[in-house]
Amino acid sequence: MRFKGFWFALCGISIMLLWLVIPNDSLSTPYFESRLIYEIETKEKVVAITFDDGPHPTYTPALLDILDKYDIKASFFMIGTQMDKYPEIVRDVLKRGHAVGNHSYHHYGNLKEKEEAVILSELKQWDQTMDKISGQKTDLFRPPRGFIGGDILTAAEKNGNTTIMWTICGDNKNAPTPELMARRVEENIGPGGIILLHDGVSKTRWMDVKASELIIKSLTAKGYRFVSLPELMTMGAKDQ
Secondary structure (H helix, E strand, C coil), X not given: CHHHHHHHHHHHHHHHHHHHHCCHHHHCHHXXXXXXXXXXCCCCCEEEEEEEEEXXXXXXXXXXXXXXXXXXCCEEEECHHHHXXXXXXXXXXXXXXXXXXXXXXXXXXXHHHCCHHHHHHHHHHHHHHHHHHHCCCCCEEXXXXXXXXXXXXXXXXXXXXXXXCCCEECCECCECCHHHHHHHHHCXXXXXXXXXXXXCCCHHHHHHHHHHHHHHHHHHHCCCEECCHHHHHHHHHHHC
16 A cells, blocks of 8 residues: 555656646647637638738838739738838728738747736737827737747737737748749638738748739639638628
8 A cells, every 4th residue: 555655646746747847838738729810710712811020111012012903901910110110101001901910019039938028018019009100909919920828828818919820821941932832822721711921021021922912813713702800700700
């Protein structure tokens, strides 16, 4: 009996040690995943195309012209410091009917390493910038680089944000050309899907601009319709 008691105690200690060593994110992944949006369940053949890291003085206007050409509404997750640099582009994006989302103010390399108070400050500073430039508000939020953790989700929810991820990203080391980026998206998207591309800060974002038009042409030919994230989320709610 003493031998059994020893092993029960040892197992209990081992479990406690694992709890301390394994990151909380890993233990709570299903809970975290339920609070993230990667796609919207809908019966309609619709998708949302989104762009991160702008606004940029070259790439964002080029994308806006393409979107106008095909009469498409998109969603732009902007960095606060970039918005301060190019407020007129932010206003132009909104004027053309596109959605703008919070991508944090400074776009730290790994936001989940920051304390909750710092993350919340990032979100609120972005909100203040958006209000100053446009007088508008948004509840859309996408974490920089898609890095996620408990403090990020908690801060986002405290700030009234819905955390939006993506179904497929066109930018990938295995897709080094606009044509391959477009093919990557086409092969991995479905109804209610969310496409991620970029309009800043890298010099290679010209590829995202070109890939965007290729994606639009291809998916439109397959019967898809492009909508903004707010519209997509509303459609998903109606299908419930």
